[in-house]
Amino acid sequence: ITKIAVLTSGGDSPGMNAAIRSVVRTCAYLKIACVGVYRGYQGMIEGDFKDMDARSVNNIINKGGTILKSARCDDFRTAEGRKQAHDQLLKANIDAFVVIGGDGSFTGAMIFNQEYDFPIIGIPGTIDNDIFGTTFTLGFDTALNTVVEAIDKIRDTASSHNRLFFVEVMGRDVGHIALNAGVGAGAEEILIPEENRGLERLLESLKRSKKSGKSSSIVIVAEGDKIGRNVFELKEYVEEHLPIYDVRVSVLGHMQRGGPPSCYDRVLASRMGVKAVESLLEGKTNLMVGVQDNKLILTPIEKAIKGHTKIDKELIRVSEIMTT
Ligand code: ATP
Numbered sequence: 001i002t003k004i005a006v007l008t009s010g011g012d013s014p015g016m017n018a019a020i021r022s023v024v025r026t027c028a029y030l031k032i033a034c035v036g037v038y039r040g041y042q043g044m045i046e047g048d049f050k051d052m053d054a055r056s057v058n059n060i061i062n063k064g065g066t067i068l069k070s071a072r073c074d075d076f077r078t079a080e081g082r083k084q085a086h087d088q089l090l091k092a093n094i095d096a097f098v099v100i101g102g103d104g105s106f107t108g109a110m111i112f113n114q115e116y117d118f119p120i121i122g123i124p125g126t127i128d129n130d131i132f133g134t135t136f137t138l139g140f141d142t143a144l145n146t147v148v149e150a151i152d153k154i155r156d157t158a159s160s161h162n163r164l165f166f167v168e169v170m171g172r173d174v175g176h177i178a179l180n181a182g183v184g185a186g187a188e189e190i191l192i193p194e195e196n197r198g199l200e201r202l203l204e205s206l207k208r209s210k211k212s213g214k215s216s217s218i219v220i221v222a223e224g225d226k227i228g229r230n231v232f233e234l235k236e237y238v239e240e241h242l243p244i245y246d247v248r249v250s251v252l253g254h255m256q257r258g259g260p261p262s263c264y265d266r267v268l269a270s271r272m273g274v275k276a277v278e279s280l281l282e283g284k285t286n287l288m289v290g291v292q293d294n295k296l297i298l299t300p301i302e303k304a305i306k307g308h309t310k311i312d313k314e315l316i317r318v319s320e321i322m323t324t
Helices: 016-029 040-046 079-091 103-116 140-160 176-185 199-211 231-241 253-257 263-281 301-306 313-322
Strands: 003-008 033-037 049-052 096-101 120-124 163-169 189-191 217-222 246-251 287-292 295-300
Touching: 003 016, 003 040, 016 033, 016 096, 016 263, 033 040, 040 079, 040 103, 079 103, 096 103, 096 263, 103 120, 103 301, 120 263, 120 301, 140 163, 140 176, 140 217, 140 246, 140 253, 140 263, 163 176, 163 231, 176 189, 176 217, 176 313, 189 199, 199 217, 199 231, 231 246, 263 287, 263 295, 287 301, 295 301
Parallel strands: 003 033, 003 096, 096 120, 120 287, 163 217, 163 246, 189 217
Antiparallel strands: 033 049, 287 295
């Protein structure tokens, strides 16, 4: 392997730039050529490449988003699209790629690898932390800090007006952001898809909380939670059944995906980039770099895609004790 490409694909997350920087600098260190692919698989199909050297990635470790841009690309889902991508890679003498993205991006890479025996390694970049084979995905830690900061601010206004706030956070089908940020921000209730305890329990808990003298309440709702159909319907339900509260809703939205990456995400991205390039040079392929017990590990990409992450039961218990 003499030339490696790097791309970001799917939804962006803080830490992607730090990972690009790491891949590029590792290639420079090992005297391998490196190419940046713009706009994910779309740019691969179009041959939108740029030669990268150690200086191309100056001053990006602290930036959210991705300098290479990201895209969703339907053409890459077709054999014809992937053939065009392969032709472009061959034309540019690229013989392996590192893809930073989520499970969709990994699925595309895996199919591409199977069709063309093309070496690929994945780096998990998503705030949702929903990828099997790693305890942390790039961007998760930053998103938690962003959510906690936002809830701290909401709490100031909530307690000034004795209000109940439902705060919806991202996380897709899993409750990792909600649970961790909920504990970190001292939420009264955390509603996650993994633990549906029903609306009755929520009402009971809110009643208890009011009786015990709490002036405000923050309920964190994971976007994938099914207890109410959505956070606004939850508000209506509580207003109807528990008129003692003045209820408000705050949907944090895309701010959770932006901002400078936390130190943890920068360090993790730097480590993962080195591991990805070194693994390719060792002849490894079709793997995802992950972290477990603070050690980097490689997981077959197929397992990473198909596996399910588990919610931290111990943390659920801690959150229950904290809301006493
Ligand atoms: P996020 O977790 O933020 O959604 P993701 O990587 O899962 O990130 P997707 O939109 O699912 O995001 O996938 C990104 C791109 O990967 C798609 O736009 C498409 O180009 C490619 N891709 C996804 N699934 C497949 C597939 N089954 N076959 C080929 N390519 C795919």
